[in-house]
Amino acid sequence: xxxxxxxxxxxxxxxxxxxxxxxxxxxxxxxxxxxxxxxxxxxxxxxxxxxxxxxxxxxxxxxxxxxxxxxxxxxxxxxxxxxxxxxxxxxxxxxxxxxxxxxxxxxxxxx
Amino acid sequence: xxxxxxxxxxxxxxxxxxxxxxxxxxxxxxxxxxxxxxxxxxxxxxxxxxxxxxxxxxxxxxxxxxxxxxxxxxxxxxxxxxxxxxxxxxxxxxxxxxxxxxxxxxxxxxxxxx
Numbered sequence: 001x002x003x004x005x006x007x008x009x010x011x012x013x014x015x016x017x018x019x020x021x022x023x024x025x026x027x028x029x030x031x032x033x034x035x036x037x038x039x040x041x042x043x044x045x046x047x048x049x050x051x052x053x054x055x056x057x058x059x060x061x062x063x064x065x066x067x068x069x070x071x072x073x074x075x076x077x078x079x080x081x082x083x084x085x086x087x088x089x090x091x092x093x094x095x096x097x098x099x100x101x102x103x104x105x106x107x108x109x110x111x
Numbered sequence: 112x113x114x115x116x117x118x119x120x121x122x123x124x125x126x127x128x129x130x131x132x133x134x135x136x137x138x139x140x141x142x143x144x145x146x147x148x149x150x151x152x153x154x155x156x157x158x159x160x161x162x163x164x165x166x167x168x169x170x171x172x173x174x175x176x177x178x179x180x181x182x183x184x185x186x187x188x189x190x191x192x193x194x195x196x197x198x199x200x201x202x203x204x205x206x207x208x209x210x211x212x213x214x215x216x217x218x219x220x221x222x223x224x225x
Contacts, residue, residue, distance in 0.1 A: 034213070044203070044216040090153065097142070098169075099214055101154040
């Protein structure tokens with residue numbers, strides 16, 4: 001079965017700091033990769049996705065992620081976070097019809 | 112994108128009772144998905160609901176406990192039967208967007224079982 005691992009449970013950082021959230025998955029075949037974000041009191045929203053092509057994908061709000069096939073990784077990055085980036089971030093991997101989620105990382109940005 | 116409405120948004124229930132959660136989508140969709148997000152945990156797929164056929168349940172979930180209806184292409188219900196405190200969770204309805212694999216989510220139904 002597919003498994004998705006997110007390395008950090010909770011990350012606390014200051015505004016303007018750089019953010020990187022790790023994500024690894026177990027499936028060796030063709031996968032589609034996603035990062036979802038859940039802001040406080042809101043529903044899950046898609047941040048970015050990778051299907052094929054350039055392994056460096058850019059999403060909304062200045063986020064980007066890099067797919068490294070050899071490492072089964074899809075890490076999320078943002079060079080300079082803002083207070084409004086405080087949220088929970090979920091990595092997700094799809095193979096076949098099923099979307100599997102990581103445990104999530106809570107990011108707290110201090111002003 | 113798709114707009115998904117869930118009812119109820121939250122509820123407090125007694126042990127042994129059942130609760131039905133409704134999910135309404137603003138467009139016709141083939142597949143609807145029901146997820147559970149237990150406190151402090153990630154989202155787990157319960158089942159996939161296709162219109163006109165039986166829902167497909169994931170390992171660890173059974174129809175008797177989580178019966179699902181899918182009467183048309185814009186609506187589905189999930190019932191949590193014979194509830195226990197372990198069923199306290201957020202239940203989320205989702206549908207697939209035009210980009211395969213991209214899911215849109217409702218705001219969820221937060222269920223607390225006493």
